[in-house]
Amino acid sequence: MADPFAWLKPALKTLHRAQWYRQPTPSGAPGAMVTLGEPPRPLINFCSNDYLGLANHPQVKAAAMQAIHQWGTGATGSRLLSGQRPLHQQLERAIAQWKGTEAALVFSSGTAANLGTIPALVDQRDLVLGDAYNHACLKKGARLSHAKFCEYPHNDAAALAQLLESYRSQYRRCLILTDGVFSMDGDVAPLDKILQLAEAYTAMVLVDDAHGTGVLGTNGAGTLAALGQSSPTVIQMGTLSKALGSLGGYIAGSQDLITYLQHRASTWIYSTGLSAADTAAALAALEQLQADPSLRHALRERIQQLEEGLQKLGCPVLPHPLPTPIFCLPAPDPTTVLHWGQKLQDAGCWVAAVRPPTVPFSRLRITLRADHTPAHIEQLLAALAVLLKCC
Numbered sequence: 001m002a003d004p005f006a007w008l009k010p011a012l013k014t015l016h017r018a019q020w021y022r023q024p025t026p027s028g029a030p031g032a033m034v035t036l037g038e039p040p041r042p043l044i045n046f047c048s049n050d051y052l053g054l055a056n057h058p059q060v061k062a063a064a065m066q067a068i069h070q071w072g073t074g075a076t077g078s079r080l081l082s083g084q085r086p087l088h089q090q091l092e093r094a095i096a097q098w099k100g101t102e103a104a105l106v107f108s109s110g111t112a113a114n115l116g117t118i119p120a121l122v123d124q125r126d127l128v129l130g131d132a133y134n135h136a137c138l139k140k141g142a143r144l145s146h147a148k149f150c151e152y153p154h155n156d157a158a159a160l161a162q163l164l165e166s167y168r169s170q171y172r173r174c175l176i177l178t179d180g181v182f183s184m185d186g187d188v189a190p191l192d193k194i195l196q197l198a199e200a201y202t203a204m205v206l207v208d209d210a211h212g213t214g215v216l217g218t219n220g221a222g223t224l225a226a227l228g229q230s231s232p233t234v235i236q237m238g239t240l241s242k243a244l245g246s247l248g249g250y251i252a253g254s255q256d257l258i259t260y261l262q263h264r265a266s267t268w269i270y271s272t273g274l275s276a277a278d279t280a281a282a283l284a285a286l287e288q289l290q291a292d293p294s295l296r297h298a299l300r301e302r303i304q305q306l307e308e309g310l311q312k313l314g315c316p317v318l319p320h321p322l323p324t325p326i327f328c329l330p331a332p333d334p335t336t337v338l339h340w341g342q343k344l345q346d347a348g349c350w351v352a353a354v355r356p357p358t359v360p361f362s363r364l365r366i367t368l369r370a371d372h373t374p375a376h377i378e379q380l381l382a383a384l385a386v387l388l389k390c391c
């Protein structure tokens with residue numbers, strides 16, 4: 001019998017040849033220091049999205065454990081069947097209040113939020129315009145919707161305007177998709193210009209603020225809040241899995257939008273509700289980060305320290321309009337970036353070496369946390385100085 005999976009081995013060989021082969025790395029509990037490798041050894045963690053250090057926070061963990069005691073582990077069904085708990089509504093009310101919207105809806109991941117929401121809003125009669133550097137799940141959501149999908153060059157509002165001028169009148173609805181803070185570059189979308197264009201061309205805008213949420217703006221409300229932007233055209237999407245240290249995603253917007261998604265977003269309707277532990281952890285993290293601005297202040301100080309240090313080393317640091325905890329150091333090719341990642345590990349620092357196809361070009365992605373100390377940043381800068389001298 002011919003093997004229907006015969007294509008797998010050559011496909012894997014191609015991945016190896018291109019240096020695109022990847023393996024998950026097991027690490028210890030989340031923190032500024034993690035244990036990694038065989039034998040396990042402590043490294044400074046510049047690799048996580050736990051920007052405020054809440055994934056291992058005593059109160060957040062206690063809330064998750066208390067929720068398990070009260071509600072059990074799994075939600076046991078879709079929210080529309082047996083999976084709804086009072087905690088879900090509590091979290092949704094808290095997110096809406098935080099984001100300044102009428103309502104919010106929690107999904108089982110950020111990816112599920114985007115994959116469910118985008119095809120619920122648009123179909124083959126509609127137009128979707130997205131930034132070329134958007135997260136993969138925004139792109140996938142756009143393709144799943146069957147709408148006409150065009151990408152504009154990264155952060156190029158003039159190109160977006162041209163696309164709107166050329167195509168908008170030919171389609172029923174229009175949806176613009178952008179990350180708030182770009183996950184692999186750490187820069188920020190020109191939301192003021194995007195919102196102006198959306199109003200001028202009657203377009204909806206979905207801002208994926210996975211990496212701005214909890215970090216930027218008053219109370220950590222995110223990129224829109226930090227830029228002083230708001231508009232009835234905006235759908236605010238985000239994750240519970242980064243600064244909130246839990247798991248899940250959300251959409252915040254008008255009550256009509258949320259009610260509509262409860263009837264049309266397939267990844268919400270046909271998927272088990274978020275577990276009690278994840279829901280309670282996100283709620284506790286949200287309370288914690290609103291009550292304790294010192295977490296954001298500490299993170300900002302480390303961002304400034306690294307930015308200044310990189311500038312002194314002559315690294316090409318992109319000027320960001322807002323202080324984000326993600327730094328991207330471009331590398332010439334996948335082999336070099338893997339080598340850099342290993343050298344940094346040898347020097348005690350765990351930094352992500354990110355390669356295509358996740359990103360258009362290889363780079364080190366450095367992420368900072370509120371619980372990094374000034375000495376942690378100094379150690380990274382010293383390791384980078386050695387690395388750059390050898391290149």
Ligand SMILES: Cc1ncc(COP(=O)(O)O)c(C=O)c1O
Pocket residue numbers: 109110111112135137179183208210211239240241247248249
């Ligand atoms: C910008 C952006 N959107 C969405 C997601 C997906 O979120 P989740 O991990 O909750 O599925 C991510 C995750 O990395 C992200 O960076």
